[in-house]
Amino acid sequence: MAGRRTNAGGRKRKMRFSYPAEQSVGHQVRWTHRALQRALEVRIRPYGITPGMWYFLRALWEEDGLSQRELSERAGTAEPTTVTALHAMERRGLVVRTQNKDDRRKSNIYLTKPARELRELLLPQAREVNRAATTGLPAAEIEALKRTLTKVRANLATTRRKGAR
Amino acid sequence: MAGRRTNAGGRKRKMRFSYPAEQSVGHQVRWTHRALQRALEVRIRPYGITPGMWYFLRALWEEDGLSQRELSERAGTAEPTTVTALHAMERRGLVVRTQNKDDRRKSNIYLTKPARELRELLLPQAREVNRAATTGLPAAEIEALKRTLTKVRANLATTRRKGAR
C-alpha cells in the first residue's frame, strides 16, 4: 500500500534529512489520544452515544443533578461546549434540565432512567478500551506512565501561569 | 477555590463513592493532550498560525511540494480536513497549490517565501513547548514515556484490526 511514486512531475525540495520532532512528546501524546478517542468512539457509538456526551455521562453517573458549571469543570470543557452537548443529550432523552428553585440562574441536570441504565452497559466498554490499550504492559509501567503524564500536566500548568507568550 | 455550596435547592444523588476511572490512562492522555495543544496554540497564535495549520507547515518544512494525500498521511488527518486546512493556508498566503502536470488528479502544495521564513520563528516555539512539558524529568523517564505511549498505540492498532465492532 502507498508505496508508489507519487510525485512525478512535481519538483520537491527536501529541506532537511529527517523528522526532527516526530519523536517529540507532543506528537506521541497527540497520536495516542486520537487512537484512544477512536477506540472509545467505536465502542459507544452502537449505543447512540457520541464522544461529546461521554464525559458528561460519566460525571452524572458519578453525581446526578450537577449544574452546568459543575459539569463543565468535571468534564473539562468550556461552558458553551457544555451547553450544546447537554442540548443534544436532552434531545436524545438522556437528561432533563431543571431550573434551580433557590437560584434561578442555575440549572440542575438530571439523568433519565434510560441514561442511568446505560451505565452498566457503557462503563465496561470504557474499561475494555483501557484494557486493550494496556495489554501486555506490566502494572509498574502503567503506573509510571500515569505519573509521568501527571508531571507533564503540572509542568504545563505552571508555565501557563507564569510568562507564557 | 470553588469550595462553596453550589447546589442549594437541587437534590443530588451520589451514586457511588469515588471516581473509578478519572485515573484511567484514557483520561490522563486526554488531559495531557489538551494541555499540550493549548500550550502550542498560545505560542503560535501571535504569528497568525492556528493549530490546524501547524502540522501541515511542519510536513512542508520537511519536504515541500507534497500532494494532499501525502500531507494527510504525514499530518495524520483525514483528507477533507486537509482540504479545508490548505484552503485556509492558501487564503493566508502560506501555500500555493499547483496541479501536477503528469497526473492531473494530483495537486502539489508549495510553501510561499513567508511561510518558509516562519520556520526559524516557529520551530523554537515547538521546542519550547516540549521543553516546558518535560522540565524536571530525567531523560530516561521521557524515553520511557515515549516507549510506553508507542506500545499503547500499537495495542490499539491491533485490537482495531481484530474484532473491535
Place this chain on the structure above:
DNA sequence: GCTAAAACCTTTGATAGCTAATGATCGGCG
C-alpha cells in the same frame, strides 16, 4: 484499445470545541 477498478481531490453534513460578547439573576454594601 476499451472498460472497470483504483486513486485523488472535493463536497456535504455532522460533531466537537473554543473565545468573546450578551442576558439574566443574585448578593453585598452603602
Place this chain on the structure above:
DNA sequence: CGCCGATCATTAGCTATCAAAGGTTTTAGC
C-alpha cells in the same frame, strides 16, 4: 431600598475534525 459587580447560562461566530458520497483522471486487465 437600590445599584453594581460577580455569577451562571446562552448566543454568535469561528476552527477542527470526521465519514460518506461524488466527480475526475489514471491505470490495469482483458
